[in-house]
Each structure stands twice: as structure tokens, then as C-alpha cells.
Amino acid sequence: MGPFRRLLHRTIVPRSLYGRSLLIVVLPVVLLQVLLTIVFYNRHWDVVTRWLATGVAGEVAFLVEMLEQTQDPDERAALLDRARRKFDFRISFEPQGKLAGAARAVGLQGGLLAHIDNKILEAFESALDRPFLIDLRPAEPERIAVYVELEDGLLRILSLRKRVTSTTTGLLLAWMVGASVVLLLIAVHFMRLQIRPIRRLARAVESFGKGRDPGPFRVQGAAEVRAAAQAFNQMRERINRFVAQRTEMLAAVSHDLRTPLTRMKLALELMDGRDPAIQELKADVDEMAQLVEDYLAFARGEGREAIELTPLAPVLESMRERIERCGLEADVEVPPDLAAPVRPLAFRRCLANLVDNACRYGRWVGIKAARNGNHVEIAVEDDGPGIPEDQRERVLQPFVRLDQSRSRETGGVGLGLAIARDIVLGHGGELRLDRSPRGGLKALVRLPL
Numbered sequence: 001m002g003p004f005r006r007l008l009h010r011t012i013v014p015r016s017l018y019g020r021s022l023l024i025v026v027l028p029v030v031l032l033q034v035l036l037t038i039v040f041y042n043r044h045w046d047v048v049t050r051w052l053a054t055g056v057a058g059e060v061a062f063l064v065e066m067l068e069q070t071q072d073p074d075e076r077a078a079l080l081d082r083a084r085r086k087f088d089f090r091i092s093f094e095p096q097g098k099l100a101g102a103a104r105a106v107g108l109q110g111g112l113l114a115h116i117d118n119k120i121l122e123a124f125e126s127a128l129d130r131p132f133l134i135d136l137r138p139a140e141p142e143r144i145a146v147y148v149e150l151e152d153g154l155l156r157i158l159s160l161r162k163r164v165t166s167t168t169t170g171l172l173l174a175w176m177v178g179a180s181v182v183l184l185l186i187a188v189h190f191m192r193l194q195i196r197p198i199r200r201l202a203r204a205v206e207s208f209g210k211g212r213d214p215g216p217f218r219v220q221g222a223a224e225v226r227a228a229a230q231a232f233n234q235m236r237e238r239i240n241r242f243v244a245q246r247t248e249m250l251a252a253v254s255h256d257l258r259t260p261l262t263r264m265k266l267a268l269e270l271m272d273g274r275d276p277a278i279q280e281l282k283a284d285v286d287e288m289a290q291l292v293e294d295y296l297a298f299a300r301g302e303g304r305e306a307i308e309l310t311p312l313a314p315v316l317e318s319m320r321e322r323i324e325r326c327g328l329e330a331d332v333e334v335p336p337d338l339a340a341p342v343r344p345l346a347f348r349r350c351l352a353n354l355v356d357n358a359c360r361y362g363r364w365v366g367i368k369a370a371r372n373g374n375h376v377e378i379a380v381e382d383d384g385p386g387i388p389e390d391q392r393e394r395v396l397q398p399f400v401r402l403d404q405s406r407s408r409e410t411g412g413v414g415l416g417l418a419i420a421r422d423i424v425l426g427h428g429g430e431l432r433l434d435r436s437p438r439g440g441l442k443a444l445v446r447l448p449l
Helices: 003-011 017-069 073-087 112-127 169-209 223-270 276-300 312-325 344-361 416-426
Strands: 090-095 132-135 143-150 153-160 308-311 329-333 339-342 364-372 375-382 430-435 441-448
Touching: 017 073, 017 112, 017 143, 017 153, 017 169, 073 090, 112 132, 169 223, 223 276, 308 312, 308 344, 312 329, 312 344, 312 364, 312 375, 339 344, 339 441, 344 364, 344 375, 344 416, 344 441, 416 430, 416 441
Parallel strands: 329 364
Antiparallel strands: 090 153, 132 143, 143 153, 308 339, 364 375, 375 441, 430 441
């Protein structure tokens, strides 16, 4: 895409579908109106005015010639009387009168009306060979005044304006513009009705992407919008059905695995606890039980917990207590009125995993929450060894540990960060790992509001 096209799309073309649809409807109508107006002014009104003005100018010229050929006052009076009746003129004659100035026309308007007034003036100039003056804006708006200087006086003629130019032009333009505005308003109304389902569908998709089930979407609108809505409803049903089936399967797996592990624990308790082999076997069973619990927690994710607008200050203060119980220094900064739409239990588990990870490797843990635009950002930092940059994405995967030993004393089974990210993604947010200013790891949680 060239620079001109980029500039066009950024500055002129609207970004929304409603704006672009409106532009598609309005732009051709406006261009058509401008084109018709130009053609009308330059062709129709121009021609009509020239022919009308030429007719009136010919009548005035004929009257002037007849007056110059007639010197008898009675004949002149009769001639003027016939002109009044036949030409619909108002005529007065001032003996020995003269034109005051050399101007040929007064009262000219600007713009396109000046072009029409000039056509009237040109018609009189071609018909009269006597000094004359045209007043296009006399005291009576429906008439024009023509002053012609004769040898023995000044002839004043008032003619109807509609005889020299089309007076219905303004009415025609008003009807044309008015009808266009009404039709555009009707088009805009129906366009909004067509765009509304698309906006509702976009909000439903966005809400579902943030983990907030909006329920079945009501199918309405054009055929294409209905098809998209039906596809969304089918996708929503399939995802919800998959999550429900997975949860039910994990509940069954949990029951099946916990039962033999419980029997093994009971059997080991009845054996000689002083035997080193028995002690190692107990440790293996405990680790297996913890592994099963961590895996089930990871696979279960957020479950079917409802989203609630949860104040963050009490949640983060409980994290402070969790850190202090580990004997570490804790710094928590959170605005008292900050809240976010989350699943409370799942959100607490996410923060607990991040805090436990920080407590495991650091001596100081800091938690800071703040609002950034339409998101809430929560940073969990520590002063531990941190994670190399090339390993940060890898440790978010399930069962990945940087510590290659399998000891429970040096870490878990590699599901803490994976569970935290799974919960954050289920809220429509993101989890990023970075370097803390104190040299350790910084986990940044961004949740949409």
C-alpha cells in the first residue's frame, strides 16, 4: 500500500463499518447533486435566462424606437399605454432626464447569481444602442428596473423579474436538496438497523473471548449477519460442551486416581515406618498425589465459576499474609477502589501460584496493581535469580521446570505458571514474564475491564 493510500485510509476513509457504509451512500448522492447543480446552472438556467432576457430587451428596444419616431405627446401617451397593457410594464417618462452615472447595471450578486445577472445585462446590451442602466434590486423584489436615456428625457420601465429569469430555480433546488436529505435520513436509519446486529455480535464475541459467556446470540439482520451469528452460536455451544465434557471426565479421573492412592497410603501406614524403603515409598505416593492434584487443577482451569466485579485490595492483602507466613518481606501497592471482573476463586489461585513461585526463589516479594486504560495490571516481583529471557516463554508450558532435579524441596512439578497463565487467558487477559528492577522475575498480569 502506497503512502497516498495509507493517508487516504487514515484521514479520509472512516474506520468503522457504519461510517464506511454511510460514506458509500452519501458520497454518490452528494456528487450527483453537485454535478446536477453545475449542469443546471451552466446549461438550463443560463439558456432560459438568456432567452427570456432577450425577449424583454427586444420589447424595450422596440418601445424605445417607437418613442423616438413619435414626437406627438398624445401619440406617445397612447404608445406607452399600449406597452403597459401588452408588455405588462410599468412605464414612466421624465422629460429632460439623464442617467446619473456610467454604470450599466447595479445590484449584482456574487457567485452563480452574478453569472445569471450578467446574462440579463448582455441581453440588453445587444438589443439597446442607447445609454441605459439596469437596477436588478429595486424597491420591489419581484421586478427589475430599466432606465433608458432618450434624446428628450429618461424612460423608466419596471418589468416582472420572472420575465427575465427563472424564479422557480430556488424552489427546484430546495426540493432537490430537501428530498435528498429526507432520503439520506431514511437510508441512514435503515443502515443503522443493519449495522446494529453486527455491533451486538462483535460485543458478544469480545465478551466470550474474555471468558464471559453472553448466552445464545439472538439471530437477526441480513442473511450474512445471520450466518455469522449462527456460526458464533454453534462455536459457543461446542466450546461449552467441550469444557463440560472435560470437567466431567476429570471428575471421574480424580475419583478413580484418588481411591487407589488412598488405599496405598493406608497400607503404608500399617507397615513398619522405620524402614527406609517404606519412607521413600510414602514420599513417592505423596508426590504422586500432589502431581495428580496439580494436573487436575491445571486441566480443570477456571471451572464454571461466574465472573464477578471483585475488589482487588482484599485479595492482594491476603497475598501479603501469604508471603509473610513464608517469612519473607512483602510490599503491596493497590488503590483501595480498584476492582476487576474476575472469577474470584480462580483469580486467587492464579495470584497464589505467582506468589508461591516468587516466595520459592526470593527473599522479598512485591505486588503492585494499577489501572492502565481499559485494563488492570498486576505485577508480582521478587529478588531471586530470575529466569533467562530465552526461557521465559518455555516455563509457561505445563510440566516445564528449569531445575532439572525432581525434588519437591526445590520446586513443584512445573504447573504453577502454566495454571496461572491458563486462568489469565480464560479471563481474556495475558501473562508476561520480565525482569524485576531488583534482578528477579516480574510476572505482569493484564486483565480487561
